[in-house]
Amino acid sequence: MNLSQFLHQNYDQILELTVEHLWLVGISTLFAVAIGVPLGILTARRQVWNRPVLGTANLIQTVPSLALFGFLLPVPWLGERADRIAILALTLYALLPVIRNTYTGIRGVDPAVVEAGRGMGLTETQLLFQVELPLALSVIFSGIRVAVVVSVGLATIAAAIGAGGLGEFIFRGLAMVNNQLILAGAIPAAILALAADFGLGWLEKHLQPR
Amino acid sequence: MVGNMEGTASDAPVIEFRHVGYTWPNGRPLITGLNLEVGRGETLVLLGRSGSGKTTTLKLINRLLNPTCGKVLVNGVPTAETDVIHLRRGIGYVIQDVGLFPHYTVARNIELVPKIENWPAERIRTRVAELLELVGLDVSLASRYPHELSGGQRQRVGVARALAADPAILLMDEPFGALDALTRHQLQREFLSLQKRLNKTVVFVTHDLREALRLGSRIALMDAGRLIVVLTPQEFLRSREPLAAAYAQAFEDGFADAPREPTP
Numbered sequence: 001m002n003l004s005q006f007l008h009q010n011y012d013q014i015l016e017l018t019v020e021h022l023w024l025v026g027i028s029t030l031f032a033v034a035i036g037v038p039l040g041i042l043t044a045r046r047q048v049w050n051r052p053v054l055g056t057a058n059l060i061q062t063v064p065s066l067a068l069f070g071f072l073l074p075v076p077w078l079g080e081r082a083d084r085i086a087i088l089a090l091t092l093y094a095l096l097p098v099i100r101n102t103y104t105g106i107r108g109v110d111p112a113v114v115e116a117g118r119g120m121g122l123t124e125t126q127l128l129f130q131v132e133l134p135l136a137l138s139v140i141f142s143g144i145r146v147a148v149v150v151s152v153g154l155a156t157i158a159a160a161i162g163a164g165g166l167g168e169f170i171f172r173g174l175a176m177v178n179n180q181l182i183l184a185g186a187i188p189a190a191i192l193a194l195a196a197d198f199g200l201g202w203l204e205k206h207l208q209p210r
Numbered sequence: 211m212v213g214n215m216e217g218t219a220s221d222a223p224v225i226e227f228r229h230v231g232y233t234w235p236n237g238r239p240l241i242t243g244l245n246l247e248v249g250r251g252e253t254l255v256l257l258g259r260s261g262s263g264k265t266t267t268l269k270l271i272n273r274l275l276n277p278t279c280g281k282v283l284v285n286g287v288p289t290a291e292t293d294v295i296h297l298r299r300g301i302g303y304v305i306q307d308v309g310l311f312p313h314y315t316v317a318r319n320i321e322l323v324p325k326i327e328n329w330p331a332e333r334i335r336t337r338v339a340e341l342l343e344l345v346g347l348d349v350s351l352a353s354r355y356p357h358e359l360s361g362g363q364r365q366r367v368g369v370a371r372a373l374a375a376d377p378a379i380l381l382m383d384e385p386f387g388a389l390d391a392l393t394r395h396q397l398q399r400e401f402l403s404l405q406k407r408l409n410k411t412v413v414f415v416t417h418d419l420r421e422a423l424r425l426g427s428r429i430a431l432m433d434a435g436r437l438i439v440v441l442t443p444q445e446f447l448r449s450r451e452p453l454a455a456a457y458a459q460a461f462e463d464g465f466a467d468a469p470r471e472p473t474p
């Protein structure tokens with residue numbers, strides 16, 4: 001049986017695991033954006049927060065992913081379901097690019113524009129939502145894009161703790177020394193990563209301020 | 211003293227510095243012992259070389275910076291006691307870098323504050339058209355983005371935006387400094403005719419004596435964070451105050467050294 005036949009026969013399961021995979025990546029990205037963007041704004045506004053926040057996010061990145069999944073296993077509530085652990089771990093990894101790009105994007109807004117806005121009586125909130133965030137949007141978005149592409153890859157490891165996703169094929173294939181199984185997980189994962197990169201890249205370009 | 215007759219209607223200064231000092235957070239003092247009054251409807255020019263503290267003085271008025279000692283009063287009320295957002299909405303602010311919002315069209319740049327202040331849509335629309343005409347821009351430019359404009363057009367939009375909510379006070383920080391000589395000259399002329407019509411209280415920063423003489427009803431000469439003298443343009447050219455005299459001399463030399471057409 002060749003690969004294409006294999007893929008064809010296991011179409012249903014591949015689709016199911018792909019959806020699972022997307023769900024892990026999607027939810028964790030949402031969390032990372034919901035936490036990372038405000039943290040990025042905070043660090044851009046209050047320089048003293050810059051080191052501790054970016055330092056912590058950096059530190060998390062240095063923890064090997066398999067080890068991080070392992071650390072989280074004994075945590076109560078979290079450890080009850082593998083997908084909770086996977087989502088938390090993926091969220092933590094995705095934080096750094098989101099925080100860093102939010103910080104860079106906001107700091108990169110032309111100081112003259114910010115000063116003009118402040119000088120004409122915009123409140124700090126108005127300044128943030130009308131000026132700084134719109135102008136930083138494409139930079140923030142490229143951080144989210146990096147986070148998503150990295151997550152798609154990392155999420156394959158979530159299968160090691162039973163969280164599902166395309167990693168299941170890969171781990172099963174590794175255990176059974178079956179290359180077709182490995183590829184059945186790896187190829188859709190690679191396609192997902194490329195599609196996310198391309199799609200989000202396209203969006204990013206269209207968010208570019210003039 | 212003040213060129214405008216309206217200036218006599220109300221003698222209380224619109225802006226007043228009382229023993230104002232400003233020290234940077236790093237402990238470096240910049241402005242010291244500043245006392246200055248700006249009357250209604252006058253154009254007070256802050257003149258001085260770069261680094262003399264003109265921009266800092268201007269920012270002390272709209273509280274982009276807060277004095278470290280003394281008081282700044284606007285309409286008789288210490289700025290420290292007024293709501294800073296309210297204060298700034300009543301003061302137009304134009305800077306050399308213009309600082310137009312690059313993601314907004316010309317119209318949206320101009321209408322931002324009126325919108326925030328919840329003006330009715332119809333009034334905003336007429337106001338934008340009125341302002342574009344006032345600063346000499348064609349209405350067709352309203353839908354353009356800042357990067358689609360020339361430097362002179364951008365600065366005009368900057369002025370229109372500052373005037374949008376009809377503030378009584380206008381702060382202008384070297385607004386024409388980055389423009390070519392001809393455009394600058396034209397904008398100065400338009401500023402004069404605009405000021406004749408609108409009668410705003412203007413504080414205008416420049417390092418260019420020619421501009422100061424042309425636009426100012428009074429010139430406040432600054433050096434190293436101190437106010438040296440405040441003089442009318444006529445007084446300035448006759449002043450024996452050393453720095454003022456040096457400025458006047460440099461100004462005259464500029465004409466004396468210029469190559470002339472041989473007279474037939």
Ligand SMILES: Nc1ncnc2c1ncn2[C@@H]1O[C@H](COP(=O)(O)OP(=O)(O)O)[C@@H](O)[C@H]1O
Nearest residue numbers: 234236238240259260261262263264265266267
């Ligand atoms: N954040 C700061 N901390 C300390 N000194 C500053 C800061 N910003 C500007 N300065 C100094 O203040 C002076 C600038 O004053 P400024 O009001 O901008 O002068 P001007 O507008 O007349 O050129 C310069 O000497 C500059 O080095």
Ligand SMILES: [Mg+2]
Nearest residue numbers: 264265266383
């Ligand atoms: Mg300056």
